[in-house]
Amino acid sequence: MDATFEPFRLTQELLTSFLQSQIAKGCKRETIRKYRTALEQLMEFLPPGQELTPEALEEWRACLKDSGYSNSSIQTRISAVNSLLRFQGYGLVAREPAQEKTSMPVPTREEYIQFLSFVKKSGRESDYLIVKVFASVDLTVSELSLLTVEACHQGYVRVTQKRTAVIPTGLCRELLAYAGRNAIHSGPVFITRSGQPVDRTNVVHVIHDLAVSAGLEPEKFCPSALRRMCQATWSDVQEKLMPLCLQAYNNLLDTEQAMLSARTG
Numbered sequence: 001m002d003a004t005f006e007p008f009r010l011t012q013e014l015l016t017s018f019l020q021s022q023i024a025k026g027c028k029r030e031t032i033r034k035y036r037t038a039l040e041q042l043m044e045f046l047p048p049g050q051e052l053t054p055e056a057l058e059e060w061r062a063c064l065k066d067s068g069y070s071n072s073s074i075q076t077r078i079s080a081v082n083s084l085l086r087f088q089g090y091g092l093v094a095r096e097p098a099q100e101k102t103s104m105p106v107p108t109r110e111e112y113i114q115f116l117s118f119v120k121k122s123g124r125e126s127d128y129l130i131v132k133v134f135a136s137v138d139l140t141v142s143e144l145s146l147l148t149v150e151a152c153h154q155g156y157v158r159v160t161q162k163r164t165a166v167i168p169t170g171l172c173r174e175l176l177a178y179a180g181r182n183a184i185h186s187g188p189v190f191i192t193r194s195g196q197p198v199d200r201t202n203v204v205h206v207i208h209d210l211a212v213s214a215g216l217e218p219e220k221f222c223p224s225a226l227r228r229m230c231q232a233t234w235s236d237v238q239e240k241l242m243p244l245c246l247q248a249y250n251n252l253l254d255t256e257q258a259m260l261s262a263r264t265g
Helices: 012-024 029-045 054-066 071-087 109-121 125-136 141-146 149-154 169-181 200-213 223-264
Strands: 156-158 164-166
Touching (some): 012 029, 029 054, 029 071, 054 071, 054 141, 054 200, 054 223, 109 125, 109 200, 109 223, 125 141, 125 169, 125 223, 141 156, 141 200, 149 169, 200 223
Antiparallel strands (some): 156 164
């Protein structure tokens, strides 16, 4: 960031003023939409009343990365922030992500069990369950607060109108038992002592430190890597079951055809 950068509040009024200035410059509607989405996401990331600082921007960028966003998606969001900062009169602005690696590390199931065993032996049940959640439920760090007691009773997390993340039955039981022991009767399962959802950045740091303590590669056990393992495992299970599904479908069609033939003579 430029040396003249001074922290400021990212308010809805500032956002509206910035977007209006971009419309006046002739920016396309899709660009304006992307700017609005990115900056509203940044506003949501910042705690209430916290000013925008270089450190906060770096934390946000790191959180996006650890939440599983691709470098191109992060690039789009950082570009929106850069445009806002230029609107504010700053020259050197937010650091943009380095070129994305061709492959991203994913732990094997054996490595995951090794890590999970270490975390469980460490004695902090919440850390153990959070690791297990990222490895078993298709959620990002920023979506962890959506994992509520109500969702565990339902057996799934409604992430968006079009996306649902299934919670395995055994994990539901563990999460509900944990919530019950900690007098968490509704809302997010993982909360601080003050009752607020756990801090996303802190979750990333805790898992990183646990991997280091276990003598494992931290890059393989960050939330996004555990999520990739979850997705890969689910895809593998679906692929193996596909022949059985096709056979069941063919049997259904054959039965219907036999019924039709019998009725039409």
